[in-house]
Each structure stands twice: as C-alpha cells, then as structure tokens.
Amino acid sequence: MAGINEYIILACILFGLGVIGFLTRRNALILFMSVELMLNSINLMLVTFSASRADMGGQVMVLFIFAVAAAEVAVGLAILICLFKHMKSVDINKFDLLKW
Amino acid sequence: MDKYIFLIPLFPLVGFLINGLFGKRLGKGVVSFIGCMTIAFSFLVALFIWKDLLSLEPEQRVFTQTLWEWMSVGGLKVDISFLIDPLSMLMILVVTGVGFLIHVYSTGYMYEDESYWRYFAYLNMFVFFMAMLVLGGNYLVMFVGWEGVGLASYLLIGFWYQEMDNAVAGKKAFVVNRIGDFGFVLGLFLMFWTFGSLSYQDVFPRALELFEHGGLSFNSPVLVAICLLLFVGATGKSAQIPLYVWLPDAMAGPTPVSALIHAATMVTAGVYMVARTNVLYTLAPTALLVVASIAAATAFFAATMGVLQNDIKKVLAYSTVSQLGYMFIGVGVTAYWAGIFHLMTHAFFKACLFLCSGSVIHAMGGDQDMRHMGGLAKKMPITYITMLVATLAIAGLPPFAGFFSKDEILGKAFSFAYYPVAGKIIWFIGTVGAGITAFYMFRLIFMTFHGEFRGTEEQRHHLHESPPTMTVPLIILATLSIVGGWLGIPEIIGRALGHVPNLVEGFLEPVFEHSHNILSAHAPHVHVSEAVEWTLMSTSVVVAIIGISLAYYIYMVHGKDLPQKLAEKYAFHYQVIYNKYYVDEIYEFLIVLPIYYLSVFFWKVVDAFFIDGIGVNGPAWLVKRLSSGARLVQNGYVQTYGTFMLIGLISILCFFIYR
Numbered sequence: 001m002a003g004i005n006e007y008i009i010l011a012c013i014l015f016g017l018g019v020i021g022f023l024t025r026r027n028a029l030i031l032f033m034s035v036e037l038m039l040n041s042i043n044l045m046l047v048t049f050s051a052s053r054a055d056m057g058g059q060v061m062v063l064f065i066f067a068v069a070a071a072e073v074a075v076g077l078a079i080l081i082c083l084f085k086h087m088k089s090v091d092i093n094k095f096d097l098l099k100w
Numbered sequence: 101m102d103k104y105i106f107l108i109p110l111f112p113l114v115g116f117l118i119n120g121l122f123g124k125r126l127g128k129g130v131v132s133f134i135g136c137m138t139i140a141f142s143f144l145v146a147l148f149i150w151k152d153l154l155s156l157e158p159e160q161r162v163f164t165q166t167l168w169e170w171m172s173v174g175g176l177k178v179d180i181s182f183l184i185d186p187l188s189m190l191m192i193l194v195v196t197g198v199g200f201l202i203h204v205y206s207t208g209y210m211y212e213d214e215s216y217w218r219y220f221a222y223l224n225m226f227v228f229f230m231a232m233l234v235l236g237g238n239y240l241v242m243f244v245g246w247e248g249v250g251l252a253s254y255l256l257i258g259f260w261y262q263e264m265d266n267a268v269a270g271k272k273a274f275v276v277n278r279i280g281d282f283g284f285v286l287g288l289f290l291m292f293w294t295f296g297s298l299s300y301q302d303v304f305p306r307a308l309e310l311f312e313h314g315g316l317s318f319n320s321p322v323l324v325a326i327c328l329l330l331f332v333g334a335t336g337k338s339a340q341i342p343l344y345v346w347l348p349d350a351m352a353g354p355t356p357v358s359a360l361i362h363a364a365t366m367v368t369a370g371v372y373m374v375a376r377t378n379v380l381y382t383l384a385p386t387a388l389l390v391v392a393s394i395a396a397a398t399a400f401f402a403a404t405m406g407v408l409q410n411d412i413k414k415v416l417a418y419s420t421v422s423q424l425g426y427m428f429i430g431v432g433v434t435a436y437w438a439g440i441f442h443l444m445t446h447a448f449f450k451a452c453l454f455l456c457s458g459s460v461i462h463a464m465g466g467d468q469d470m471r472h473m474g475g476l477a478k479k480m481p482i483t484y485i486t487m488l489v490a491t492l493a494i495a496g497l498p499p500f501a502g503f504f505s506k507d508e509i510l511g512k513a514f515s516f517a518y519y520p521v522a523g524k525i526i527w528f529i530g531t532v533g534a535g536i537t538a539f540y541m542f543r544l545i546f547m548t549f550h551g552e553f554r555g556t557e558e559q560r561h562h563l564h565e566s567p568p569t570m571t572v573p574l575i576i577l578a579t580l581s582i583v584g585g586w587l588g589i590p591e592i593i594g595r596a597l598g599h600v601p602n603l604v605e606g607f608l609e610p611v612f613e614h615s616h617n618i619l620s621a622h623a624p625h626v627h628v629s630e631a632v633e634w635t636l637m638s639t640s641v642v643v644a645i646i647g648i649s650l651a652y653y654i655y656m657v658h659g660k661d662l663p664q665k666l667a668e669k670y671a672f673h674y675q676v677i678y679n680k681y682y683v684d685e686i687y688e689f690l691i692v693l694p695i696y697y698l699s700v701f702f703w704k705v706v707d708a709f710f711i712d713g714i715g716v717n718g719p720a721w722l723v724k725r726l727s728s729g730a731r732l733v734q735n736g737y738v739q740t741y742g743t744f745m746l747i748g749l750i751s752i753l754c755f756f757i758y759r
Contacts, residue, residue, distance in 0.1 A: 022739070022742055095737075095738070096737055100731040100732060100734050
C-alpha cells in the first residue's frame with residue numbers, strides 16, 4: 001500500500017517531467033502537453049492532500065483547474081492554428097518576432 | 101499741484117508706448133506730434149509745479165508724491181515716490197525744456213529715416229527714465245531711471261544697428277555703464293546697511309543726526325566707502341576716468357541723440373547724484389578729494405584728446421567728457437550749486453553745439469570729417485552764428501553763459517576749504533584745461549566755417565542751410581547760452597553791477613544748507629579777498645583769449661601748412677594724443693581680451709564639454725549603452741522566458757525554506 005509520500009513524490013516527478021518537457025522540446029504541441037502534464041501533477045497533489053486530510057477543498061480546486069485547463073487548451077490551440085497558417089511550422093524556435 | 105508730479109514721467113511713457121507699438125502705422129506726422137507734445141506737456145506741468153514751488157518760503161520748498169509701495173522686504177521698505185525740491189526742479193526743467201527742443205530738431209534731422217517711429221519711441225522712453233531718475237524720492241527709483249537711461253542710450257547709439265560698428269558702440273556703452281553700476285549698487289547696499297533706508301528724507305536726516313550725536317564720525321570709513329562706490333557709478337554714467345571710453349564711440353548714434361543724451365542730460369546724472377548726496381559727501385572729505393582729483397584729471401586729459409580729433413562729433417564728445425570733469429570739480433570742492441549751474445549752462449551750449457554740428461553734417465551729406473569742410477559760414481549763416489555763440493560760451497568768455505559757471509567752479513576750487521593746497525592745484529589744472537578748451541573749440545570753428553572749402557565738388561553743391569525745424573531750436577539754445585549765465589552771477593560782479601542777485605545759487609540754497617552748515621562749523625575757513633577773486637576771473641578770460649588766439653594763428657593765419665608741420669615735428673606726441681593715449685587699446689589688452697578668453701573657456705570647456713557633454717549627455721549615453729545590452733534578454737523564445745521563471749521560482753522557494 002502506498003503512503004502519502006509516494007503520491008507526493010509521484011506528483012513531483014510528473015511536475016519535473018512537465019517542466020523539462022516545456023523547457024526543452026521544440027514542437028509547440030508537445031509544449032502544450034507538458035503544460036497539461038504540469039497541471040495534472042498539481043491536480044494529483046491536491047487530491048492526495050484532500051484525501052489525507054478529509055477536506056473537500058482540494059477536490060473542489062481540482063475541478064476548477066480542470067475547467068481552466070480545458071479553456072486554456074482551447075484558446076491555446078486556436079492561437080497555434082492561426083500561427084501555423086502564418087509560419088507553416090510548429091517549431092517554436094521559429095516564433096522569435098517579439099524580440100528586441 | 102504736487103498731486104500732478106507723476107504726470108511728468110507719465111506723458112513720455114505714454115508717448116513711448118504709442119509710438120513704439122503703433123508708430124509704424126501712424127505716419128511721420130502723427131509720430132512727430134505725439135513725440136514732441138508729450139515732452140511739451142511734461143515741461144508745462146514742470147512749469148506749473150515750479151510756480152507753486154516758488155510761492156512757498158525757501159525752507160519749505162519740497163513737494164513729495166508717493167504712488168504706491170514697491171517692496172517691503174525685511175527691513176527694506178521702498179515706495180515709488182517723487183521728491184520735488186529746487187534741485188530736482190531745476191534738473192527736470194532742463195531735461196524737459198532742452199529735451200523738447202531736441203525733439204523738434206529731430207523731426208527735421210531724422211525726416212528721411214525709415215525707422216522714424218522707433219527713434220521717437222526710444223527718445224520718449226529716454227525722457228521717461230530720465231524723469232524718474234531726477235524726480236525719484238529714493239535711491240532705488242533713481243536707480244531705475246539710471247538703468248533705464250542706460251538702456252535708452254544703448255538702443256539709440258546702436259540705432260542704425262545694420263552697421264556693425266554702431267552696434268558695437270552701443271554694446272560698449274552699456275557694458276562700461278554696467279561696470280559703474282556695480283559700484284553704485286554696492287554703495288546702495290552699504291547705505292542701506294548703515295542708515296536702514298534708501299529714501300532721501302530718511303538717509304540725510306539720519307546721517308546728520310548720527311554725526312551730531314557721535315554715531316558717525318567725520319570722514320568715517322563707511323561714509324567714505326559709500327560715497328566712493330556711488331562715485332564709481334558716476335564715473336560710468338558721466339564718463340569720467342576710468343570709464344569714459346564709451347562716450348566718444350557713442351557718437352555713432354544720430355546727432356540729436358548725442359545732443360540730448362550724451363551732452364545735456366544722461367551724462368549729467370552722475371553730477372545730479374553727487375549733488376543730491378551732498379550731505380554724505382560733505383561729511384566725507386576724503387571722498388570729495390578723490391572726486392575732485394579724478395574730475396580735474398579727466399577735464400584736462402579729455403581736453404588734450406579733443407585737440408587733434410578730425411571728426412567734428414568726436415571733438416564735441418571729448419569736450420563733453422572734459423566739461424563733465426568741470427562739473428565734478430564743482431561738486432567735489434563742495435561748490436554743489438556751481439556744479440549744477442555748469443550742468444545747466446553746459447546743457448544749453450553743448451546741445452546747441454551738437455545740433456549745429458548735425459546741421460553741418462546734414463549739409464555735408466553725412467561727412468563728419470573737418471578736413472573736408474571750410475568756408476561754411478557763408479552757406480549756413482544761422483548755423484554759423486549759433487555755433488559761434490555756443491563756442492564763445494564754452495570757451496568761457498563773458499558775458500556768455502560758460503564764463504559764469506566755469507569761473508565759479510574754478511574760483512571755489514581755489515578756495516577749497518577741506519584741502520586748500522589740493523584746491524589750488526585743481527584750480528591750476530582746470531584753468532589750463534579751460535585754455536585748451538578754448539583752443540580746440542575755435543580750431544573746430546575755424547576748420548569748419550572759415551577758410552576755403554576742402555570737400556568734393558558734389559558736396560559743395562549740396563551745401564545749404566537747414567530747415568526751420570532745425571534752426572529755430574538752434575537759435576533758442578544759442579540765446580540761452582548767452583542769457584543762461586546771467587541767472588548765476590557771482591557775488592562780486594553782482595555787487596559791481598548794482599545788487600544783482602545770484603538767482604541759481606539762491607534757489608538751490610535750501611538743498612545744500614546742511615552741507616554749508618557742516619562746512620562752516622568744521623572746515624578751516626579759506627578767505628579769498630576780492631582782489632584775488634578778480635584776478636582769478638581775469639586769468640580765466642586771459643587764458644581763454646590765449647587759446648583762441650593760438651587757434652587763430654595756427655589754423656587761420658598759417659592754416660595751410662603749420663598744422664602739418666607741427667604734426668611732423670612732434671610726431672610722437674601727435675601720435676599718442678591722436679590715438680587718445682591708446683587707452684582703448686590698453687583696456688582691450690588688459691581687460692577685454694582676458695575676459696573674452698575666459699568666457700570662451702567657460703563656453704567651450706566648462707559648458708559644452710563638462711556640463712553638456714558629461715552632465716547632460718553623459719547619463720543619456722550611459723542609459724543607452726546599458727539598455728542596448730539589457731534588451732538582448734528579450735530574445736523572443738518562450739522557453740528562455742520559462743527558464744527564467746523557473747529559476748525565479750526556485751529562488752523564492754529557497755528563500756522561504758532557508759529563512
């Protein structure tokens with residue numbers, strides 16, 4: 001049986017994977033996936049604490065995060081599609097126009 | 101009538117504003133009318149006030165009018181106030197009277213000029229400020245007038261500013277004047293510090309009181325300092341050594357300007373100031389000695405410089421400097437009324453001389469060089485006669501005006517109570533100077549009006565007498581040069597003629613009463629017998645006649661060759677005097693150039709390099725360099741931004757964990 005520590009470690013590892021993916025991958029879609037991974041790791045963390053403390057607050061917040069993440073993905077993908085139409089690529093290294 | 105004192109400066113001020121703002125559109129007729137009538141009205145008001153003044157007892161002849169409080173700062177309370185006493189009454193009558201004649205003359209002289217309206221605006225502005233100077237009831241109102249006439253002088257000297265030389269002359273006048281004003285202001289500071297006020301009706305009674313009760317000793321250093329500092333201002337304004345250098349250059353302005361400002365009125369402001377301050381000067385004999393000595397030196401040296409000048413106006417300019425020296429000798433030997441009397445007679449004959457020279461210059465088509473003139477007497481009889489009359493006056497021949505005033509000054513110098521020995525030396529220098537004066541003035545007459553015409557054929561055809569607008573003022577001024585002197589007949593002549601009183605001395609007596617009391621109480625009385633007085637007077641006349649005869653001999657009898665031969669024989673002396681002792685060059689080298697290079701240093705190094713370059717542009721350059729580095733952080737890659745966010749997040753967490 002896994003204690004609370006294992007859940008926390010798992011959430012941290014998932015978060016770390018999400019960060020690494022966000023910072024190193026070139027494909028914009030993979031970036032979005034990494035962001036989702038980070039969000040979901042946080043969800044796991046929240047649910048864990050909610051269960052261990054018998055406090056519903058954590059689970060409620062998770063529902064909020066689901067809704068926000070979904071909205072964010074919708075908007076983000078819409079922007080990405082517009083961007084793709086211009087740049088003909090989803091390589092984020094090509095999106096460097098907003099610079100000095 | 102004392103409620104209307106303010107009208108005297110108000111009329112010219114209004115004339116200045118109207119002619120200055122609208123003159124261009126009003127046309128010459130209207131401009132002339134406004135310009136002249138304002139001064140005429142001021143003169144009329146002055147006459148009415150004089151009538152009222154005379155109806156009072158001599159001791160009570162003081163009118164004051166306070167317009168409003170100008171400033172009340174700490175212990176200093178100054179009002180815009182006017183004071184009319186015999187001294188300012190005489191001054192304002194001379195200023196507005198002679199001023200009016202010169203305005204009328206100018207309508208003829210300046211007729212062809214396209215900036216006619218600007219000329220009359222400036223001229224009215226000048227009379228406004230001069231009135232403020234003379235009528236002011238305290239030193240600060242006087243100073244406002246003092247500065248204002250300096251401004252008017254600058255604007256009028258550089259009237260034809262399109263010629264660089266004229267603008268430079270105007271600038272020189274103003275700058276030299278300012279140097280004197282620096283001393284004047286320091287004197288005012290010291291005066292306020294000592295007496296707590298700048299008003300005539302406070303300072304002089306307080307000085308007398310302090311003197312009576314021992315607070316202020318005779319010849320106390322503070323008092324001497326105040327008087328000398330004020331005199332520094334006077335050397336600038338009234339062209340004495342060392343600040344006279346602007347006046348000959350000021351001849352670049354129109355001739356009526358030279359007549360009004362640089363002969364009759366503005367330059368006399370210093371003399372008026374010393375006469376006004378007579379109480380303080382009488383209590384500080386050292387200051388008087390300095391004034392009289394510098395004045396004597398100026399009178400003599402300026403006369404020598406006038407001997408060799410060839411420009412008719414320059415001769416008159418040096419003559420003015422010299423005559424101002426005589427006026428300061430007068431006030432310097434405590435003969436205050438005599439200095440003012442000479443101021444009055446000088447206003448008449450010097451204005452006449454300048455206006456006549458203007459008439460000659462007009463006839464010569466603008467040429468001012470006497471070497472091109474000659475024989476003009478037949479072509480311009482009125483100008484000739486009036487100029488001759490004025491010249492006889494300045495040479496000091498009786499019964500013309502200059503004799504009475506100059507002689508009074510020299511006689512009083514001889515009997516200078518405070519410093520009898522110095523007085524006699526000053527008398528001697530003054531008498532020799534008078535001889536030189538007679539010489540160079542008649543040299544002017546002989547070269548200009550007698551002999552044969554030496555100019556071009558074209559000029560010969562152009563020679564003509566001037567129109568009445570110009571000749572009538574000449575006649576009036578010449579008449580005054582004759583009779584003006586009879587207002588101040590010295591006592592011994594008056595007695596000889598049957599109890600003829602000295603009108604000017606009597607009229608001015610209340611103003612100088614306190615000084616005379618101090619003198620009789622504290623100065624060793626110098627008694628000059630009647631015989632000596634007659635001898636002194638005759639000496640002046642003899643010296644003048646010698647001067648005239650010498651001029652006649654050199655320039656009339658041997659006019660064709662003797663001047664040349666003398667110039668060659670005494671070449672060194674000729675060069676030195678002709679170049680005015682190189683004073684301008686010395687000043688240029690010792691004072692002007694160092695200041696010029698200092699200011700170039702301040703401009704190019706301190707201002708352009710340090711303040712602009714490092715102070716202002718420096719930080720801008722720094723910001724630019726730093727920001728051009730800093731902007732590279734924004735490279736447009738989201739992942740870079742994300743990295744920095746992570747680093748920041750971790751730092752904050754560490755901070756909170758390890759706090």
